[in-house]
Amino acid sequence: MNSMFRVSVLILLMCMYSLGFTQDIHIKSKSEHIQILKDSSFTNQITIHFPYSDEPRLYPIFYDTELEKVSDIQLFEIKGRRLKKITLKKIKEEQVNLDYITSQKVKSVFIPAETEVQLIYKVSCRELMYFSSLPLFSYNQIDTLNYEIDVPNEFVLSHNTIHKDLITSHSIDSIHSEHGYQWKVKVSPMKVEPDPLQFFGIYKNMKVPLMRVLVMPKSYENQSTKYMNDWYFKNVLPQKGLNTAVRQKLDELTYNVSDSLEVVSIIYDYVRTNFKYVAIEIGMGAFIPTHSNTVFSNKEGDCKDLSNFLSEALRYKGIHCDLALAATFDHISDCDFPSLSSANHVICVAYINDEKLLLDPTDPIHVQGTPVQSLQDRTILIVNAEGGDFYKVERFKPEENKIKYQLNLKINPTNDLIEGTVQIDYTGVSGNYLRRIQDYEDQKDFATFSNTFFEEILGNQKLSNLVISDVPKELDFKSDISINGKTFSDGMNRYLFIDFLPRLIDSESRETLIEGTYLNNTFNKIVTAKIKLNEAIDLFEPIAYNYEEEGMLLRLTISAISNLEIECYYDFSLNHIFVEEENVDPINKILNSFKTIINEPIVLKKLKD
Structure with missing residues (x-):
């Protein structure tokens, strides 16, 4: 929204x-x-x-x-x-x-x-x-x-x-x-x-x-699907066609470009960058688009307007396209039954080498060739001259959406502060939660938001000198970090609390999730925290925790790299997009287990002289 x-x-x-x-x-x-x-x-x-x-x-x-x-x-x-x-x-x-x-x-x-x-x-x-x-x-x-x-x-x-x-x-x-x-x-x-x-x-x-x-x-x-398809196809037909000015612009954009995928990319990005999204209409206006020439002239429209214009633009360049009625993640129902109440969105479907490319011109951060994030696991009704057909949109696999945290820390011998750096890397759509905020915030405000966001994820510890790097398919952050009150010595042992490790789900601050929570996407999160100690310790056998539930896996280990360095590591994979009745208890079980582990102090025995 x-x-x-x-x-x-x-x-x-x-x-x-x-x-x-x-x-x-x-x-x-x-x-x-x-x-x-x-x-x-x-x-x-x-x-x-x-x-x-x-x-x-x-x-x-x-x-x-x-x-x-x-x-x-x-x-x-x-x-x-x-x-x-x-x-x-x-x-x-x-x-x-x-x-x-x-x-x-x-x-x-x-x-x-x-x-x-x-x-x-x-x-x-x-x-x-x-x-x-x-x-x-x-x-x-x-x-x-x-x-x-x-x-x-x-x-x-x-x-x-x-x-x-x-x-x-x-x-x-x-x-x-x-x-x-x-x-x-x-x-x-x-x-x-x-x-x-x-x-x-x-x-x-x-x-x-x-x-x-x-x-x-x-x-x-x-033949209810065919009726719904034919009705929509007939109503959209008068809103199609491109005038000379539009065709000239499209020719200019794709001059000397012959590769179909590149043509799609150029025109898709042109629409998303140069056309304003104008939200929602009601009634038939929510489904029947404005004429494609008017959309081009006004440089604005909602989902049906922009998708219709995009499909016409691509069709003019020789790429077969259809419109599709869809239901996004927040709609009351899936679009698996032919009724206007089943859909709240319209997208464009392009066909390249017999593959379907889902294109949503209202999503400025969608990567061409991947599922549309808001339509994962949802059904769309592809409208065409052959009578239409339903198509299930795939979800992202967790391994396609990596989140990596690398903390390089050391204990200050004078005041027991834990200081160092943290590197955070998002790939796939794992960082889309932040990208969407970045899309409408200026650079300074986004940096302020990000700093606060990561401080909360890291147990409300102090971050400074945050640097943001945004490259294709990656969103990276690097910052200095100062962790206070998490370690002390009693002369014989050093006690270390690791509750500053990043929580399992970045976008959810609640310790217990409720049914109906939207988790945005599947992901695989890997956290490595290396801590250099200010005094030597006895080596110890690695401490390991393994939890596995349907669609979820957590592996956590605490080990001694040497007498002067320990490593805390976890690998968490989540293959759910929603918290639902079937998975709410297993999700909360893993969240609570993780919280219990990181709240317990690690007792490190000092190495005797």
């Missing part, structure tokens, strides 16, 4: 608090009756039952002005089994005015106090593909949530539910009649903490139950 996006979210959150949209409203029941119409539009009549409350409430209706129309808003007082119509107070309507939301409005309906109330309203939408999900969760307390979906015989409905295990009560039935099918879904929805983005269907870093749906013409029955 870039800094502009963070600021926009904060502004949105403040606006919603001021309007009362984040209040916790108790809802007795909510029903949505969705009717699919033969012209490929649909309507949704929503009925909400508010129980008695001492306080008035403000209920928000968010809708997309480009695709949806809200009508027939009615309020009723519930008296037993009778409904008595209530005169609506003036409905306040406001534009959601933020950089990354371009077509959203909100209607605020006043719900009176001291009575049971029923709110009914209708939402009409002209684009059937916009009906892509049924949330089985809520940011309000809802006792019962009901969905009814009427699908005429000309259409069929396909569905897939994620995280069903989080629902206490859930049922799906379908009834066939001469006119079509009626689907009924009843659920006791999971309550989640409100987040402003949820009001717009943006579910970041959430693990909640959601039914993904796709309604398609009968002719596509059992």
